[in-house]
Amino acid sequence: MNEVLFETKGVGKTYGSNTVLHDIDMQIHSGEVIGLIGENGAGKSTLMKMISGVDTPSMGEMFYMGKPYVATSIINANHQGIGMVFQEQSLVANLTISQNIYLGREKKYSKAGLVNWAKMNKDAKKALERVDLSVDPGKKVRDIDMATREMVEIAKVLDVVTEVADGHAIILLDEPTTVLSDDEIQQMYVQIQKMKEAGNGIVFISHHLDEILAITDTIYVFKDGEETAVFPTAEANLDVLYEKMVGRSTTGEFYVENKQTVHSDKIALEVEDLSLFGTFNHVSFKLHEGEVLGLAGLDGSGTEEVCACLVGQAAPTAGKIFVDGQEMKFTNSYQARRNGILSVPKDRRDEGMIGILSIEDNITISSWEHLKSNGLLSGKKIRSTAEKWIKEAAIKCTGPKARIAQLSGGNAQKVIFARALESNCKVLILNHPTRGVDVGAKQEIYRLVREMTEAGHAIIVIGDTLDECLGLASNVIIFRDGLISGSFDCPVSGKPSQQEVVHFMM
Amino acid sequence: MNNKRRGLLETLTVGQQFVARAEDNARMDKIRRYAPLILLVIMTAIGGISQKNFFSWANIVNIMFQMSIPLVISVGLSYVLLLGSIDLSIEGNMGFAGSLVAFLVINNSNSNNFGIFGIIVVILIGVAVGALVGFLHTKAKIASFIVTYAMGCIMTGAAILIYRGTPIQVKDPMFVTISQGRLFGIPYITLISFAVFIIGAIIMNYTAFGRAVFAIGDNEAAAASTGINITRTKIKVFALCGCTAAIAGVLQCMRLKLGQSDLGLNQMFPVVTAIVLGGGSVSGGKGGALQSFVGVLIYTELANWLTLMGVDTNVKKVIQGIIIIIAVTLTVEHNRKTVVK
């Protein structure tokens, strides 16, 4: 094996009391392509962020070329020879390709403050040729297609890092193949091969295991923030990878499975052949009262967008939604709530909490219609409702008047749950209900979910982990690339194994 | 669009649909980009039909003269709108610059005679005021519309304080020469404004600073990650806008040979209209010097035509307002994460 370019020793990351990444040891050799796989939230992105300078580790050490490595920003990491191609493209559409490649590095081409675009274009042409792109660097980014943009992005990162570290640079590719067609993916492989042959180290993240098996040399498997397996790609096969990715399941007790209800026959929500152009197609399912329906799938598989359509956040291209047998079309979440569908959003801080308002306002906002006396809102009713939930959900706070922003993640999440429960909505959509919540609060939330179904609510869950999804759900639908790829019954006695399910996800 | 897509649901995979959607957006974008040029052709045609000697040299010079001061204002304002911000202090700055320059050169109310130095001082003050606005906006994190609104009110007040009631009449021969002089039949004021425009366009298109402004307006987070100093760039933008507002104020003072706060009155709104007409977006990242030029030209032709049709000034302003709202509705990006309130 060649020399070690980059190494992490015991690296980890905690947010508050929440550990999202733990004790990671990784070695990147010169001329090696590392494949990084794991479910959503397994910690892949967190590790990439720390290597690329977006975030700093809470523990452990990193070494680059044998020396301790600290990156304070993306640009700082670039200057040391480490660059990342981000999932969401970071090119500026209104600038030309060459201006994008040299954005922030124009000095070299400036004379008396004026930039010599011709000279920059010439260099850009060379940079593009390195990835076999023959596009005119004077073209604006908005005029080139998605695949070319992806390659330009790679050319840009490659140019930045090889400027300082030619032959020993580290290039991180975070799901670079998502927008590419099969032919374009083959092109990408060729480029990765070239970078590798030049002696650079590459980390390649993908949800498509066939890609991982095709291009990498070593595979690291992450699970719940831990490194569960490392092995040479030559020794890997699909079954082993699946097994390592899902790891151990948690006991049923953790998910309060003894309280899992058998759903009634009454259909609360029915979705028929729902499609959103470019996101998901032909989705149909029935949701009964007292049922917890799990939607399992990787990021971008369409699960979240299905839910967005159900609460009027997105307009489906085709298909029908029935609530209590009535066909519905929602243009906003207000109409969805008035017809009995409300969601607990995924991004708690931006979509859930109304930060500078009080806990009582946050709990009662979806049910103000019911808290009136003589036509006016009753401060007393609002207060007592809030106090009821603070007690019932064990929300730790100084009182209903305190701002929700002051609460910990778990307690804030309980407030949002209280809001959903108080809203009288029959169908509740729980989008990553325990994201960024500590273990104690998780259990509390699971208990609330069981109480909801007992009260006859119908629930859709997009689990934070597959384990959680299976643990909570009484039925599971699995999405792959925007299509339903399979479904399982999940009675308490016979839950499918994660391995069985993950097979349909990837 | 939706029907077409419904048909494609069967034939394309989800991934192909995703790419198709992105390409649809790119196509719409292209149409939007050429819309201002089409508009310019239409406006010119209307002008040609409704005015007999529209294409005569005299009329062309006249249009160029009319667009002079809006063009100067547009130079700085284009940068600000590219950021996605706004500068409501332009009118105040112009009024102040015009009043102060009248006070500093030969005039009827005092014995000052600073000549060209007066002009330089006034422009430097414009830069300083703009920089202060940018500083407050970036460092104190106050939304630009509120800082610039307050600053505009302050500058208007300060302008009135200079002359206290009676506007100053300029007697400086230099001002008279500039306002009346012509080169090849083109007024000096027009030549100056075109020069300012060209300098502004060069800065926008041939410096790292100009590119940084585009990057910030398009995607501030991404721009920051490439090492662009966001704060400094923004302060520079507002300073530049203050500078061009001051130049516009001085030119306005030359034209009218009068120093008063009203020099800036109703000067900014037409330019916002013009920039938006030219394809600039109020949410930032779109437009540019040339686009603004096209916008100012369209606007001037439109205003000309409205005057010809005998439309009242106040009605004209209402029409401008409607134009802005329509144009912004067509160009505003609804799916962006940063919400401009």
Added chain:
Amino acid sequence: MKSKKFSLSDLSQYMVIISVVLVFLVFTVLNPSFVSAYSLQNLMVEISPLILLACGLSFIIFTGGIDLGAGAMVSATCVISGLYVSQFGNGIIPIMLVIGAVLGLLNGCIVAKLKIPSFIVTLCTQNLWAFIALTLCPNGSVAVDLSFRKEIGWMTSKLAGIPIIFFFALVSIAVLFIFQQYTSSGRAIFAVGANIRATRLAGIDTDKVQIMAFVVSGACSALAGALYAYKQKSAVPTIGDALTLSAIASIALGGTSMAGGRGSVLRTAIGVVTITAITSGLNMMGIDPLWKNIIIGVILIVAVYLNSDTKGRDIIVK
């Protein structure tokens, strides 16, 4: 976090009380007649329409928006009231409420439905209001017919030594306070300003809430316009020119955040008292009224700075 007991945001909480007390203290010391019955009565007449304007405008600012045309709307409605009061008598007041609500509705619909930033929208629509004012009164102020002066005189007459116009302001504050505190729309206005995305996802009709804020503000501005017409006994097409600044400055001085989500009409009302006291106090001291705009402008910037959350998370401020 707790170690830092005193912060700027604490200061902004009490800023309005401190400043109103300070202003009255300073001016009374400088000129004892500042608190004479006569000058207080004057102050009450002076602040009443502005209280209406500023309190109404507060709701737009609670949503995180702005109305740069508020003053122009006052001009337009003052003109309409002044010109037509002789035809409709005191019935002009409810009529103005309706007109104001409709004008506000127009603003609100454009902002909420077309999703255009409010400062752009109101920058445009203010031209429409100015157009109304200047078309109806092309040659400057028009006085209300002499024969009719008596009928509108009651507004500025006094009851128990207090001008009736001031009662008007007090009742309006009370109504607006109830709206703000005890109606779901009123409370939702703050939620929209604090986090519009989350509020929408909580199942609130945010479009309706935003429109409601503009409607309330429009109605209040129109009422303020009518009060100015009663007070000046004329239709004055330029009355609102400087009022937008005073109103926004009063709101900011009251401690209301320009980013939305925080504030109260009561605070705004005290802010109006402070701003008006400052200007009339400076007037009494013989300071050139030309300084007024400059002083209020500076107050606005300072107050907004104190209210703004500078160390908050990385919000991109445009």
